[in-house]
Every structure is written in structure tokens, then in C-alpha cells.
Amino acid sequence: MLSAGTEIRSKLPKVGTTIFTKMSKLAEEYKAINLSQGFPEFDCSPGLQILMDRYVRSGKNQYAPMAGVMALREAISKKTYAATGVEYHPESEITITSGASEALYVAISVAVHPGDEVIVFEPAYDSYVPAIELNGGIPVYVTLDPLYDGIDWDVVATRFSAKTKAVIINTPHNPTGKLWTESDLQKLGELTTKHDVAVISDEVYEHIIFDGRSHVSASAIPSLANRTFVCGSFGKTFHITGWKVGYCLAPKEISAEFRKIHQYLVFSVNTPAQFALAEYLFEPEHYLGLSAFYEKKRNLFINSINDIGFEIKPSEGSFFQNVSYHHLSGEHDLYLAERLTREAGVASIPLSSFYNEAVDYKVLRFCFAKNDDTLLKGAEMLHNVKW
Numbered sequence: 001m002l003s004a005g006t007e008i009r010s011k012l013p014k015v016g017t018t019i020f021t022k023m024s025k026l027a028e029e030y031k032a033i034n035l036s037q038g039f040p041e042f043d044c045s046p047g048l049q050i051l052m053d054r055y056v057r058s059g060k061n062q063y064a065p066m067a068g069v070m071a072l073r074e075a076i077s078k079k080t081y082a083a084t085g086v087e088y089h090p091e092s093e094i095t096i097t098s099g100a101s102e103a104l105y106v107a108i109s110v111a112v113h114p115g116d117e118v119i120v121f122e123p124a125y126d127s128y129v130p131a132i133e134l135n136g137g138i139p140v141y142v143t144l145d146p147l148y149d150g151i152d153w154d155v156v157a158t159r160f161s162a163k164t165k166a167v168i169i170n171t172p173h174n175p176t177g178k179l180w181t182e183s184d185l186q187k188l189g190e191l192t193t194k195h196d197v198a199v200i201s202d203e204v205y206e207h208i209i210f211d212g213r214s215h216v217s218a219s220a221i222p223s224l225a226n227r228t229f230v231c232g233s234f235g236k237t238f239h240i241t242g243w244k245v246g247y248c249l250a251p252k253e254i255s256a257e258f259r260k261i262h263q264y265l266v267f268s269v270n271t272p273a274q275f276a277l278a279e280y281l282f283e284p285e286h287y288l289g290l291s292a293f294y295e296k297k298r299n300l301f302i303n304s305i306n307d308i309g310f311e312i313k314p315s316e317g318s319f320f321q322n323v324s325y326h327h328l329s330g331e332h333d334l335y336l337a338e339r340l341t342r343e344a345g346v347a348s349i350p351l352s353s354f355y356n357e358a359v360d361y362k363v364l365r366f367c368f369a370k371n372d373d374t375l376l377k378g379a380e381m382l383h384n385v386k387w
């Protein structure tokens with residue numbers, strides 16, 4: 001083994017192996033049904049595969065334009081207009097990114113300077129806080145119970161200070177499966193206008209919404225649209241998490257700053273995938289049926305574990321279902337998630353890993369983006385757990 005010739009001072013000293021890697025490894029070791037990591041078990045549509053193949057074979061294999069293939073930016077503009085009535089100009093307000101992960105990282109880098117505070121709602125997706133810290137920013141938390149009923153906006157108001165420069169939101173939300181209402185977004189609009197701060201809105205699950213609800217994008221709220229980076233992804237929408245194609249919508253002046261960083265981080269994104277997605281987006285049927293597809297899976301999973309004694313609030317969106325086991329056991333969620341993997345053969349994610357201080361609410365997150373057989377098998381095995 002090589003030993004380093006120079007000492008590198010870590011910029012992320014607290015970051016180690018993520019819980020997702022840990023649980024997936026444990027699942028593999030114990031041959032468990034893996035309902036932990038959030039990616040689909042099934043393939044993308046043959047139609048999309050054919051398009052990708054066609055564009056690779058027709059020579060679309062060199063660098064794409066820095067801001068993205070124009071046909072894809074136009075298709076996103078059209079899709080966003082149809083959903084929200086807001087027009088993002090493909091030339092200057094839409095940038096194609098390497099997944100939403102890059103969009104989020106760049107947006108945070110644009111908005112956050114050393115010493116700035118950023119309001120983060122927790123439980124939170126794991127990439128936000130490291131990106132804030134790498135930019136010298138300070139996360140300020142609004143802590144929500146994973147089964148929360150609503151956001152207390154008086155509490156949120158207390159988190160703003162003269163140093164606040166951005167707020168990060170995520171709707172539909174990973175890991176709680178909650179949707180933000182129009183009223184939530186209006187309240188956020190009032191506060192962020194008053195304090196003049198940027199908003200970074202992670203909307204990667206925008207097409208996975210249940211029980212007749214609708215996704216309200218930050219772009220649809222005028223007081224937010226002019227200060228928001230809307231970060232989207234095709235990974236969840238088309239079962240192509242491995243393609244890593246996402247985008248950022250933002251007003252012209254903000255997009256110009258976004259592109260300055262994007263161009264030196266990745267310069268441009270996978271060319272044939274962009275052409276394929278541009279063509280695939282022409283047909284709204286390709287994403288409008290997704291909610292019904294996942295709602296069936298959510299219902300199948302919930303109905304198959306309903307008699308175990310968990311407290312379950314059906315997920316409102318995303319492909320995650322949380323279950324509270326506080327009636328069944330007092331075990332720490334981290335230990336329980338490990339025990340379920342080892343003893344029952346089902347891997348999940350403990351919710352405490354989404355909190356800065358690892359708060360244990362006795363809740364586990366299960367991903368239902370799996371084949372029905374896998375969900376039924378997982379549910380059956382959860383019946384064997386000794387409480």
C-alpha cells in the first residue's frame with residue numbers, strides 16, 4: 001500500500017462511508033432484499049434505449065454545448081411551461097447538468113460564500129450539507145419529525161439572520177415522501193423576499209405524486225421564481241439514474257453565474273443521452289403515467305406490511321415509504337436497520353442518518369422502486385422479525 005508523501009487536511013473531516021453504501025453492502029453480504037438505496041430495480045423503456053443507441057450510432061459522441069444540447073433545453077422549456085405556465089428561455093435560463101447532484105452543487109457554490117448561512121430542512125438529502133461546507137457556508141437547521149403534519153413557519157422565520165444567503169428545499173421530499181403545498185411555498189416566498197436570499201429547490205421527484213395531488217414547483221410561485229435555482233433530473237423520471245442527466249432552471253442573471261462554475265466543473269454533459277432525452281420528452285405520456293405506476297407499488301407495499309404493527313402514513317410523493325416502529329421496539333433505528341438486514345433479510349435506511357445530530361425517531365425508510373415480486377418478498381420477510 002502506498003503511503004501519502006504529503007499530509008492532506010480534509011475539507012470534509014466528518015464525512016465517511018455513507019449509510020447507503022453501508023446498507024447496500026450489508027444487504028449483499030446477507031443476500032437481503034435491498035429496499036434501502038433509492039434506485040429502480042427495472043430498466044428504462046425500450047423506446048428510450050433505441051433512441052440512445054440511434055444517437056450513439058449516428059455520431060453524436062463529441063462534446064455537447066456547454067449549456068446543453070439546444071433541443072433538450074427547448075423540450076424542458078416546453079414541459080415546464082405546460083406544467084407551471086412559466087417560461088424559462090432555453091438560450092439563457094436552462095442549463096443541462098450531470099444529474100441533479102451537479103445542479104445542486106453548482107447552485108450552492110453560486111449562492112454561498114465563506115461565512116454565509118444556509119437554511120436546511122432536515123431530514124435532508126445527504127449532498128446538501130457537504131456542498132455548503134465545501135463553500136465555507138454554515139448550515140442552519142429546521143428540524144422536522146419524519147412523519148410531520150405541517151411546517152411551523154414561525155419557527156422557520158427564527159432561522160433567518162443577516163448572514164442567511166440561501167434556503168434549500170426539496171419537494172416531493174426524500175426521505176419523508178412529503179409534498180410542499182402552495183401555501184408553504186408562498187410563505188417561503190414572503191420570507192426569502194423579505195431577507196433577499198436565494199432558494200435552491202430540489203424537485204427530482206416532480207413526476208411521482210400520489211392520491212390525486214399535484215406537484216407545486218417553486219418556479220410557479222412568482223415571489224420565488226425570480227430567486228430560485230430549480231434543480232431537476234431525468235434519473236428518477238425515466239428509470240435512468242445511471243445516465244446522470246439533470247438540469248437547472250434559473251433567471252438569466254443567476255444562470256449566467258451558474259454556467260461560470262458548471263463550465264469548469266464538467267464543461268458539458270453526455271451528448272447522445274441529451275439528444276435521446278430531447279426526443280423522448282416530446283411525448284408527455286412518457287412521464288405523466290409515472291405517478292400511477294408508483295402509486296400501485298406504494299399501495300402494494302403498504303398493504304403487505306399493514307398487519308405488522310408499524311405506524312404508516314402513506315407517502316405523498318417520491319418512491320420512499322417511511323414506517324415508524326415505536327409501538328414495536330425501542331431499538332435505535334441504526335441497530336434495527338442492521339438487525340432487519342441480518343435477521344429478516346430486508347435492508348432499509350434508518351431515518352437518523354438524514355439528521356445532522358442523528359436524531360432517532362424510530363423510523364425506517366423503504367424504497368418501493370422495485371419489482372412487485374421483490375416488494376412482496378420483502379414484506380413477507382418483515383413478518384418474520386422478532387420484536
Ligand SMILES: Cc1ncc(COP(=O)(O)O)c(C=O)c1O
Nearest residue numbers: 099100101125174204233235246
Ligand atoms: C432528493 C434528491 N436530490 C437529488 C438526487 C440526485 O439526483 P441525480 O441522480 O440526478 O444526481 C437524489 C438522488 O437520489 C435525490 O433523492
